[in-house]
Amino acid sequence: MRILHTMLRVGDLDKSLAFYTEVLGMQLLRRKDYPEGKFTLAFVGYGSEAENAVIELTHNWDTTSYVLGDGYGHIALEVPDVYKACEDIRARGGKITREPGPMMHGNSILAFVEDPDGYKIELLSPKRAD
Incomplete structure (x- = not known):
C-alpha cells in the first residue's frame, strides 16, 4: 500500500491552482470537469502520481467556501x-x-x-x- 493523494475541497479553483503551482511550485498534473456532477478535480504535486503522493483539489461548482472544522491539521x-x-x-x-x-x-x-x-x-x- 501507499498513499496516493489527499483531497481538499476548494471554493475557487483558479485561486487554489495559482497558490499551489505559482506560490508553492507544484505542477498541475491533471484536471477534469464533470459537468453531470457539477464538479472539477485537479491534481497537483511535485512529481508524477505514479511515484509521489499528490493533492487532489475538488471544486464543487455551486460551493464557494467551506467550514474547515477542527479535525483537519495540516x-x-x-x-x-x-x-x-x-x-x-x-x-x-x-x-x-x-x-x-x-x-x-x-x-x-x-x-x-x-x-x-x-x-x-x-x-x-x-x-x-x-
Missing part, C-alpha cells in the same frame, strides 16, 4: 531552507501564518503557510530533530 512539505522558502512564498503573495523558527517544544525548524481556503501547510527542514 499538510507538511519538506523544503531545503524554511527561512528562504518563507521569503519566496511571501514574495509570490503567499500568507505566512507562523514565521519560521524552532518548534515550540522541540528542535526542528518549521513555519506555516495558509492556502486561499485557509488550509494550513507546514514547511519543515530536512534536518528535523523531532
Whole structure:
C-alpha cells in the first residue's frame, strides 16, 4: 500500500491552482470537469502520481467556501531552507501564518503557510530533530 493523494475541497479553483503551482511550485498534473456532477478535480504535486503522493483539489461548482472544522491539521512539505522558502512564498503573495523558527517544544525548524481556503501547510527542514 501507499498513499496516493489527499483531497481538499476548494471554493475557487483558479485561486487554489495559482497558490499551489505559482506560490508553492507544484505542477498541475491533471484536471477534469464533470459537468453531470457539477464538479472539477485537479491534481497537483511535485512529481508524477505514479511515484509521489499528490493533492487532489475538488471544486464543487455551486460551493464557494467551506467550514474547515477542527479535525483537519495540516499538510507538511519538506523544503531545503524554511527561512528562504518563507521569503519566496511571501514574495509570490503567499500568507505566512507562523514565521519560521524552532518548534515550540522541540528542535526542528518549521513555519506555516495558509492556502486561499485557509488550509494550513507546514514547511519543515530536512534536518528535523523531532
